[in-house]
Amino acid sequence: MTEKQNLETLQTPSAVFFIFGATGDLARRKLFPAIYSLYREGKLAEDFAVIGVARRPRTNEEFREDLHQSIIEFCRYKIGAEEDWNRFAEHFEYKSLDINNVAGFQELKEQTEVIETKYGIPGNRFFFLALAPELFGSVSLNLRAGGMMDGTGWNRLVIEKPFGYDLESARKLNAEINEVFKEDEIYRIDHYLGKEMVQNIEVIRFANAFFEPLWNNQHISNIQITLSETVGVEERGGYYDHSGALRDMGQNHMLQMLAMIAMEPPSRLLPEDIHDEKVKVLRSLRAYMTPEEVDKNVVRAQYGEGESKGKTLPGYRQEDKVDPASNTETYFAARLFVDNFRWSGVPFYIRTGKRLPVKTTEIIVEFKRTPTNVYLGQRHNLEPNLLVIRVNPMEGIYIKINAKKPGSDSEIQPLAMDFCQSCMIGINSPEAYESLIEDAAQGDSTYFTRWDEVSAAWSFIDHIADAWAQNPTDVKSYPAGSWGPDETHLLLQQDGYHWWPVNGQDEDDVIWQVGSSN
């Protein structure tokens, strides 16, 4: 039994949470709001403390004011009475230090010991690195050199993505961190694994009798995963231009969702068993070893100028901090194969891009058609059944089935049996970072990525990136606000399939949304 299962109904253990990068964007938009939500839901131990760490000077009061603003702007809970707020905020302190300066860590140690004594915290230390990845190794080494690892409780390290730029850099980073932290102390974040509906994949598959018998190449024709964004690169052009869509979204979120969909049922629900099953999927991905194979199965593109809702949108090369001659892809689509007994021959189509028409993440499982169409005589072309998992921002699942049109003698109509989790009154899904912080504090690594998963994902992605690097200018273009280049449709048409509309887009002629939550 894991620590998480023991503590399912209890609070996180008493600990000091260190947010390295406490003046940054991630802390402001995601981490502080998540901590406040956990507090409001009574999930944080009363004896908790947070020390925000970054270089710029801040008094504790100024830091608490930043915290206040962040909660007002980004948290799903509204701040209550002033005295309640003060009771929460007084648990927060700030320490200005440069990651590269060991002396700062020694001061941090003294500050930590004072706060641990004040709250009676038994030396548990939770280090969240909301920093540029180049700093991850130095933080680990200086935590040890500054005596921060000598507490009397546990130490846990939570690391943001990207975990490396390729397999080689990821290995180097992992080796640096491993000098200080053991694998079971490291929690590598993939925030998609913190999303309710991604966690629900496992339950939908393994807690229902009717999906698993069909979950294989005998009954499923293809699987489509779409992760589309309407935003451009915003203020992250410097990072993104070096990364691109394949590394930013493909290596992590998309392959993790694919692994959850394709993995074998674990014999137990312990974190190690789930990691074991996911890594088998990632290692079974058919590698594309030549540029020709990559060209045949993967499409990359960059957005040019376009428009959405009557507004002109700039092209990628005009974005802030982006090289005006950049060839970085802001979109990719791929046809992948998981070469094992269960999935042999079933294409997994994945696509992601910035500046697409809608913000949505959906997984669509398309089932094979009935062996014969007994309604053909009545000239009915039966649609294939679909299982659709809506991950983000709408959350829910629906199943598309064929049924008799009410009131007609013989008409058949596709309809959606729809469960919309995010539409239901009273359900206010926790943000991904809430559940991830809670899990890591409780020592549950299920929804984090183990090193062998990360390395298997990189070794698959590296083949594509290497092929692209041989021909850097061969990047298609698509207008901002469109669904990507035409070539993306050919990928599926060659196999006799098409992208299913997502999130109600392009569905003017689709009647099966009848009764759905759209």
Ligand SMILES: NC(=O)C1=CN([C@@H]2O[C@H](COP(=O)(O)OP(=O)(O)OC[C@H]3O[C@@H](n4cnc5c(N)ncnc54)[C@H](OP(=O)(O)O)[C@@H]3O)[C@@H](O)[C@H]2O)C=CC1
């Ligand atoms: N923002 C987001 O939505 C997402 C971010 N991430 C990842 O999270 C990490 C942080 O991203 P983000 O918050 O956007 O980045 P920001 O650039 O906004 O913040 C970086 C933080 O690091 C601090 N910092 C930089 N250098 C040092 C140093 N030498 N010593 C101490 N502190 C330092 C900065 O503070 P100061 O200048 O005061 O030192 C700042 O608080 C990155 O790895 C990013 O890829 C991942 C997914 C989403």
Ligand SMILES: O=C1O[C@H](COP(=O)(O)O)[C@@H](O)[C@H](O)[C@H]1O
């Ligand atoms: O990790 C990342 O994810 C976001 C998209 O996350 P979502 O939860 O809003 O769907 C993406 O915008 C960003 O480029 C990437 O680094």
